[in-house]
Amino acid sequence: MARNAERRTLLSDAAVRVMSRQGSRGLTYRAIDAEAGVPTGTSSNYFGSRDEIIAALLTRISERLxxxxxxxxxxxxxxxxxxxxxxxxxxxxxxxxxxxxxxxxxxxxxxxxxxxxxxxxxxxxxxxxxxxxxxxxxxxxxxxxxxxxxxxxxxxxxxxxxxxxxxxxxxxxxxxxxxxxxxxxxxxxxxx
Missing domain, CATH: 1.10.357.10 (Tetracycline Repressor, domain 2)
Structure with a gap:
């Protein structure tokens, strides 16, 4: 699947919502995909590790605020x-x-x-x-x-x-x- 900035933002926003509502234990690739309404496995194509998810969260929170x-x-x-x-x-x-x-x-x-x-x-x-x-x-x-x-x-x-x-x-x-x-x-x- 081709990476694009819009999809990455969609996934990052979904990760923010998951973290906000479910906390750290709920922050999984599957939960991010479900929250974003994308096929299972999509977020793992954009974020190769939990550390990358955290980095994306911080970047997106900065942008939103x-x-x-x-x-x-x-x-x-x-x-x-x-x-x-x-x-x-x-x-x-x-x-x-x-x-x-x-x-x-x-x-x-x-x-x-x-x-x-x-x-x-x-x-x-x-x-x-x-x-x-x-x-x-x-x-x-x-x-x-x-x-x-x-x-x-x-x-x-x-x-x-x-x-x-x-x-x-x-x-x-x-x-x-x-x-x-x-x-x-x-x-x-x-x-x-």
Whole structure:
């Protein structure tokens, strides 16, 4: 069977859904093929090993979670001192919105993190992916002139991971507004 980019994307999206819904133990060639609605054996033609499936998952999740073209972080009103914090809060809210809107991608990431505790090859791939993501976030913040240095951006990652896990699973407070939480978080971490 000839390989093509559309089929690979279809299979990668199916793998994301399988990982999200069934976890690592359910992530098999057969499950990916069934989820994608393709003949049995198709995914093994595209991914030669479990490590290749994991790499494809990470690549596809990255693609799915990118901001849509033309969507910029809104400029915030306020004083010079607070405007940067408010723009940064808007940026963080956008991240939370993208992750909660693509529930399968976000849950698949959490499943990969759990799987990384048991599989060194997953840990290695995920560690590299997360470090690259952090470096990109730090560079983006610096380039955009947003407040916060690397240590503060790491704190935001810790906090957003907890917020997302809460919102995507069993919320501690069903009535809490994630946007308000993110705004308060940005103001507190950045000292405003």
């Amino acid at each position: 990118q901001p849509e073209s033309g969507s910029d972080v809104p400029l915030a009103e306020g004083t010079e001192d607070t405007r940067g914090v408010e723009v940064f809060a808007a940026y963080l809210r956008d991240i939370v919105h993208r992750l909660t809107a693509d529930r399968d991608a976000a849950l698949a990431l959490f499943e990969l993190r759990l799987d990384a505790t048991r599989r060194p090859s997953v840990a290695e791939a995920l560690r590299a992916w997360r470090r690259d993501g952090l470096a990109a976030d730090v560079e983006f913040s610096r380039t955009m002139g947003l407040p916060g240095d690397r240590s503060e951006i790491v704190l935001f990652h810790y906090a957003l991971d907890g917020l997302l896990l809460d919102r995507l699973t069993v919320p501690i407070d069903d009535d809490a507004d994630p946007d308000e939480a993110v705004t308060a978080l940005a103001r507190r971490i950045l000292g405003h």
